[in-house]
Amino acid sequence: xxxxxxxxxxxxxxxxxxxxxxxxxxxxxxxxxxxxxxxxxxxxxxxxxxxxxxxxxxxxxxxxxxxxxxxxxxxxxxxxxxxxxxxxxxxxxxxxxxxxxxxxxxxxxxxxxxxxxxxxxxxxxxxxxxxxxxxxxxxxxxxxxxxxxxxxxxxxxxxxxxxxxxxxxxxxxxxxxxxxxxxxxxxxxxxxxxxxxxxxxxxxxxxxxxxxxxxxxxxxxxxxxxxxxxxxxxxxxxxxxxxxxxxxxxxxxxxxxxxxxxxxxxxxxxxxxxxxxxxxxxxxxxxxxxxxxxxxxxxxxxxxxxxxxxxxxxxxxxxxxxxxxxxxxxxxxxxxxxxxxxxxxxxxxxxxxxxxxxxxxxxxxxxxxxxxxxxx
Amino acid sequence: xxxxxxxxxxxxxxxxxxxxxxxxxxxxxxxxxxxxxxxxxxxxxxxxxxxxxxxxxxxxxxxxxxxxxxxxxxxxxxxxxxxxxxxxxxxxxxxxxxxxxxxxxxxxxxxxxxxxxxxxxxxxxxxxxxxxxxxxxxxxxxxxxxxxxxxxxxxxxxxxxxxxxxxxxxxxxxxxxxxxxxxxxxxxxxxxxxxxxxxxxxxxxxxxxxxxxxxxxxxxxxxxxxxxxxxxxxxxxxxxxxxxxxxxxxxxxxxxxxxxxxxxxxxxxxxxxxxxxxxxxxxxxxxxxxxxxxxxxxxxxxxxxxxxxxxxxxxxxxxxxxxxxxxxxxxxxxxxxxxxxxxxxxxxxxxxxxxxxxxxxxxxxxxxxxxxxxxx
Numbered sequence: 001x002x003x004x005x006x007x008x009x010x011x012x013x014x015x016x017x018x019x020x021x022x023x024x025x026x027x028x029x030x031x032x033x034x035x036x037x038x039x040x041x042x043x044x045x046x047x048x049x050x051x052x053x054x055x056x057x058x059x060x061x062x063x064x065x066x067x068x069x070x071x072x073x074x075x076x077x078x079x080x081x082x083x084x085x086x087x088x089x090x091x092x093x094x095x096x097x098x099x100x101x102x103x104x105x106x107x108x109x110x111x112x113x114x115x116x117x118x119x120x121x122x123x124x125x126x127x128x129x130x131x132x133x134x135x136x137x138x139x140x141x142x143x144x145x146x147x148x149x150x151x152x153x154x155x156x157x158x159x160x161x162x163x164x165x166x167x168x169x170x171x172x173x174x175x176x177x178x179x180x181x182x183x184x185x186x187x188x189x190x191x192x193x194x195x196x197x198x199x200x201x202x203x204x205x206x207x208x209x210x211x212x213x214x215x216x217x218x219x220x221x222x223x224x225x226x227x228x229x230x231x232x233x234x235x236x237x238x239x240x241x242x243x244x245x246x247x248x249x250x251x252x253x254x255x256x257x258x259x260x261x262x263x264x265x266x267x268x269x270x271x272x273x274x275x276x277x278x279x280x281x282x283x284x285x286x287x288x289x290x291x292x293x294x295x296x297x298x299x300x301x302x303x304x305x306x307x308x309x310x311x312x313x314x315x316x317x318x319x320x321x322x323x324x325x326x327x328x329x330x331x332x333x334x335x336x337x338x339x340x341x342x343x344x345x346x347x348x349x350x351x352x353x354x355x356x357x358x359x360x361x362x363x364x365x366x367x368x369x370x371x372x373x374x375x376x
Numbered sequence: 377x378x379x380x381x382x383x384x385x386x387x388x389x390x391x392x393x394x395x396x397x398x399x400x401x402x403x404x405x406x407x408x409x410x411x412x413x414x415x416x417x418x419x420x421x422x423x424x425x426x427x428x429x430x431x432x433x434x435x436x437x438x439x440x441x442x443x444x445x446x447x448x449x450x451x452x453x454x455x456x457x458x459x460x461x462x463x464x465x466x467x468x469x470x471x472x473x474x475x476x477x478x479x480x481x482x483x484x485x486x487x488x489x490x491x492x493x494x495x496x497x498x499x500x501x502x503x504x505x506x507x508x509x510x511x512x513x514x515x516x517x518x519x520x521x522x523x524x525x526x527x528x529x530x531x532x533x534x535x536x537x538x539x540x541x542x543x544x545x546x547x548x549x550x551x552x553x554x555x556x557x558x559x560x561x562x563x564x565x566x567x568x569x570x571x572x573x574x575x576x577x578x579x580x581x582x583x584x585x586x587x588x589x590x591x592x593x594x595x596x597x598x599x600x601x602x603x604x605x606x607x608x609x610x611x612x613x614x615x616x617x618x619x620x621x622x623x624x625x626x627x628x629x630x631x632x633x634x635x636x637x638x639x640x641x642x643x644x645x646x647x648x649x650x651x652x653x654x655x656x657x658x659x660x661x662x663x664x665x666x667x668x669x670x671x672x673x674x675x676x677x678x679x680x681x682x683x684x685x686x687x688x689x690x691x692x693x694x695x696x697x698x699x700x701x702x703x704x705x706x707x708x709x710x711x712x713x714x715x716x717x718x719x720x721x722x723x724x725x726x727x728x729x730x731x732x733x734x735x736x737x738x739x740x741x742x743x744x745x746x747x748x749x750x751x752x
Binding site: 158159160161162163166167168170171172173174310314317325327329331332333334335336337338339340341342343344345346347348349350353354355356357358361362363366367368370372 | 534535536537538539542543544546547548549550686690693701703705707708709710711712713714715716717718719720721722723724725726729730731732733734737738739742743744746748
C-alpha cells in the first residue's frame with residue numbers, strides 16, 4: 001500500500017525522469033529519489049544511453065544514508081547486466097529497506113525480475129504507484145517493449161474545416177509560429193521522424209530539429225541536462241522515396257543527423273549520413289509499411305513522429321500502425337475544393353468509421369492543438 | 377472608478393441576467409442588484425418581453441432601503457417609455473445615490489440617454505464595469521442594435537478530419553448524445569434557427585427545441601424563471617425552400633413553434649404556424665442572403681443559429697454574414713472521399729483564406745466543442 005508521502009516523492013521522481021526525455025533514447029527516461037526518515041538524501045535521473053541509470057546517481061548522492069531508506073523509482077530497477085550492472089543489485093548492496101516503483105519494466109529482460117531480486121533479498125518492493133504518469137513519459141519505449149514496434153504519432157496541420165493545402169497545393173503557412181515551434185519539440189522528443197518524398201519536395205523540407213526554433217522550455221531542459229545546442233540529438237529521418245525522386249541538392253541532405261532512405265534502388269552519392277535501403281513492396285505496389293515499422297523497431301526506434309501527406313497518413317492508419325494523432329488546427333476556412341487530411345478506403349456506413357478518443361485540447365499561439373488516441 | 381466591492385456586486389447582477397437568457401428575447405437579458413452600506417437590499421432580472429425590467433424587481437424588493445443606495449445593473453437603464461416606464465426615472469424616484477452599469481445600451485433609443493438622465497438628476501452614474509461579460513450575455517441583441525442584423529452562429533458537426541457525411545450521404549451519428557444536447561441548448565438560446573430544405577429532408581429533421589433533450593442545467597434555469605416544459609420558447613424556424621420541395625407530411629410541420637418558409641411560390645396548406653414568404657433572388661439565382669438577414673433583423677431576431685449544409689454555410693460566410701462558428705468535432709476519421717464543411721469560392725493563395733479567432737475549446741461528452749469568432 002502507498003501513502004500520500006509516497007505520492008509526493010514519486011512525483012519528484014517523475015519530474016526528474018522527464019528531464020531525460022530528449023536524450024535517453026533508445027533507453028527509457030527514469031528518475032529516482034532516496035528518502036531517509038522523510039528527508040531526501042539522494043536523487044538522480046538517467047541522462048543518456050550508456051551512462052549511469054537513475055538509481056546509480058541517487059545512491060551515489062545518498063552514500064551511507066541509503067541504508068534503511070526508501071527508494072522511489074519511476075521504472076522497475078533492472079535485473080540484467082547491460083552496459084551497466086543491475087540496479088536491483090545496487091539497491092540491495094546499499095542496504096535500502098524499501099523500493100517503490102511506478103511501473104513494471106515491460107522489457108522482456110526485466111519484466112518483474114528486478115522486483116523479484118529485491119523481494120528475495122528481503123526488501124519491501126512494490127510497483128504501481130502513479131503508473132499512468134510513468135507510462136506517459138515512456139509511451140514509445142513501453143510500446144516497443146510490448147509489441148516490437150515504435151509508437152506512432154501522426155502530426156497533422158489543417159484549417160478549421162480540415163484542409164491541409166489549397167487545390168493548387170499552396171499551404172504556407174496554415175498554422176502559426178507557436179505551432180511550428182511545438183512541432184520542433186515533438187521532433188526532438190522522437191527517436192525518428194517519417195515522411196514521404198512528396199513532403200520533402202513540396203517545401204524542400206529538412207525535417208530536422210533546429211535549436212533556435214525549439215521552445216525556450218525545451219532549450220532550458222537541455223541545458224539542465226548538461227547538453228546544449230551543440231549536443232542536440234537529431235532524430236533519425238526516415239523518408240519513403242521508392243521512386244528515387246530525391247536528389248543530392250536538397251536541404252534535407254545538407255542538415256546534420258542520420259537519414260534512412262527507403263528507395264526503389266540504391267544510388268549512393270547522397271552524403272555520409274544517408275543510409276539507402278530497398279524494402280520489398282506490398283501487393284498494392286507501395287512500400288510494405290508493417291515491414292518498415294518492424295525494421296524501425298529492430299533499430300530501437302521507440303517513438304516515431306510522422307509528418308506526411310494524406311496518402312501516407314491514411315495508409316498507416318488503415319494498416320492499424322498509428323497510436324496517436326496530433327492535429328494543429330488553425331482558425332481558418334479553406335473550403336471543400338482544398339486538400340484533405342486522410343485518404344482512407346471507401347466507407348459506406350458510419351459503423352466502418354475509425355474511432356479514436358480525444359486526449360487533450362489546448363491553445364498553441366493562435367491555433368489549437370488537439371490530441372487523439374487510437375482505441376485499442 | 378470601480379472597486380472590488382463593485383465587481384463583487386456586478387458579478388451577482390450578471391448571474392441574475394443570465395437567468396433570463398432563454399426567455400427575454402427580443403429584449404436583452406438584464407440583472408440588477410441594489411446595495412445599501414455593503415448589504416444587498418434588492419435584486420431582480422428581466423424575465424420576459426412585456427414584463428417588468430430588472431430594475432423594477434430590484435427596487436420593489438428594496439423599498440425605502442433604496443434611498444442613498446448603489447444600484448448595479450448589467451445594461452444602462454432605459455430612458456424611454458416602451459411597454460414599461462423608463463427605469464432611469466424609477467431609480468431617480470427611489471432616491472438611489474449611485475448607479476453602476478456594465479455596458480451602455482446600444483439601442484438607438486437609449487445609447488447613453490439613461491446615464492445622462494441619472495447624472496442630470498445628481499446621481500453618480502458610471503458605465504463600463506465588466507462590460508465584456510455583459511456583452512457576452514447579449515451578443516445577439518448588441519449586434520442587432522448596432523447593425524440591424526442578427527448575430528449569426530453557424531453550427532458544424534464533423535469528424536477529426538473535417539467531414540460531415542460519408543460520400544453516400546450517411547451521417548448518423550457523427551457526434552455523440554452530449555453534443556446533440558448542447559445543440560438543443562443553443563437552439564433554446566436563439567431567437568431563430570436557419571436551415572435549408574436539404575437539411576430538413578435528409579433526416580426529416582424537426583429543428584425544434586425538445587424539453588426532454590435539454591441539458592438538466594437548462595431545464596433547471598427554466599424552472600427557476602417560473603416557466604417549465606409547457607412554457608418552452610420555440611425559436612422561429614427559418615427554412616430556405618426556394619424550390620418548394622417541402623411537403624405537408626414532414627415532421628418539421630408537426631412540431632409546435634412558428635416557421636418562416638422562404639419559397640419559390642406560396643402554396644399554403646402547411647399549417648397555421650407556417651408563414652410562407654417569397655424573397656427576390658440574388659444574381660446567382662439563389663436566395664439573397666443579406667436581404668433575408670435584414671428581414672430577420674426587422675423581425676427582432678437577435679441571435680440566429682444556423683444548422684445547414686456546406687453550401688448555405690459557405691454562402692453565409694462568403695457574404696460576410698457570419699459572426700461565429702461552433703464546431704462539434706468527433707474523434708473519428710472519415711477520409712477525403714467524405715463530404716466537407718464549407719463550399720467557398722476558389723482560393724488560389726493562402727492570403728485569401730478567411731481567418732477567424734479561436735474563442736473556446738472544451739470537451740462535450742466524447743466530442744470536442746470548438747468556438748471561433750470571425751475577425752471584424
